[in-house]
Amino acid sequence: MSSLPQILRAKLAATPSGRLPFAQVMELALYHPEHGYYGPGPLKIGRQGDFFTSVSVGPLYGKLLAMRALQDWQALGKPAGFTIIEQGAHDGQLAEDILSALEGHNFRYLIVEPNPAYREAQARRLDGHPVHWVENLAALKSIPLHAFFVCNELPDAFPVHLVRWNGERWEEMFVEPDGAEAFRFIPGSCSCEDLEAEVKHLPHDLTTGHVLEINLAMLAWIRDLAQSAFRGSIFIADYGLDAEEFYADARAEGTIRRYRQHQMDGHVLEDLGGCDLTTHVNFTRLIEEALRHGLLQREYDLQGRVLGRMATAWIQSLEGSPLDPATMRQFQSLTHPALMGRSFRCLILEKPPSP
Known part of the structure; x- marks a missing residue:
């Protein structure tokens, strides 16, 4: 049985140049159906997994999103x-939390999920709830007419493509074999017109060797989302930076990292x-592309501030009654700056009616 490195070496050997853009390597490493990190099915998240998410903190995150959906x-x-x-529903935990908080409201729940193993796991968890599945955003070009779209760490x-400033121009970083077992980066000309x-x-005034990630897939994704039929809000939560923050000397090695058992390093090959491979979202570039395709920016801020504002009406409704200890711990984990x-940022876009 072939391992993923063996599969990659075969792909490299089959290319005329003997190298591949890092984006293709990252896609293989994460999404190969059998050997990719995410491919075979949902992973454990939280203390027993490789990383924490807002969803793994507890059901409060889903409750806050449910309240926002209700307001919309x-x-x-x-x-x-x-x-x-x-989209990016993983094992269905966030969907279950949102639907539980909306009990009594006759809302539909639609999950965008191309991977059959994930759909199966989500269906088991959400059995009895009014949930439907589609494989991609193209299925949303005619329905629904009104919606609240949410994705957490998608x-x-x-x-991503990796590019490096060589002191004179930007070069793309490709992957090639390094001996019998390892792989290494090698610079070259950009592999496609979009890049x-x-x-x-x-910018052309950065330190020589500065590395940046170019997320062409994210730009294509927000364009597809802008073409969907629904009117309503789009809630995007992820860890990321503004464009200027990417150019700081402190991030000259880029933000691409691998995660395993809550440990992080830059040995991404x-x-x-x-292990998981992940990179910070360039929210400046994401917002630019969203606005260019007709979406409207309604809110963009640190997660703690956004969720704090979303929780205001609910906390006021308690009329001074304290939160129970478990809920308070969840709220502090989600919103405290430390x-x-x-660490996370939230972007809320408005999608007006399709022309």
Whole structure:
């Protein structure tokens, strides 16, 4: 049985140049159906997994998103057929938390999921709930008409191209074999026109060797999302930075990292398929592309501030009654600057009716 490094070496040997853009290597390492990190099915998240997410903190995150969805539904005039759409639903835990918080409301729940193993795991968890599945965003070009779209830590897992400033121009970083077992990076010209267009807008005054990630898949994703039929809000939560923060000397090695058992390092060509690969989202570039395709920016801030504002009406409704200890711990984990409150950012876009 072939391992993922063996599969990669065969792919490299089959290419005329003997090398591949890092984006193709990252896609293989994460999404190969048998040997990719995410490919075979949902992973354990939290203390027993490789990383924490806002969802793994507890059900409060889903409750806050449910309250936001309810507010949007009311602002839209309480339309029939209102749908919550989630992409990157993993094992269905966030969907279960949102639906539990919305018990009594006749909302549809739609999950965008191309992987059959994930759909099966989600269906088991969500048995009895009004959930439907589609394979991709193209299925949303005609329905639903009103929706609240949510994704938690999705764009950071899209395969990225790596580029490096050589003191005179931006070069793409390719992957090639390094001896019998390992792999290494080698610079070259951009592998596609879309990447060439992106690097034209990058600064030319950075330190020689500065590495940046170019997430072409994220830009294609937000364009597809902008073409969907629904009217409503889009909630994107992820860890990321503004464009200027990417250019700081402190991040000259880029933000691409591998995660395993809550440990992080930059050895992204080692143990391919056996660890998570992730990169910070360039929120400046994401917002630019969203606005260019007709979406409207409603809110962009640190997660702690966004969730704190979302929780205001709910906390006021308690009329001074304290939160129970478990809920308080969850709220602090999600919003405190020393925990997830500063590490993650939230972007809320508005999608007006399709022309």
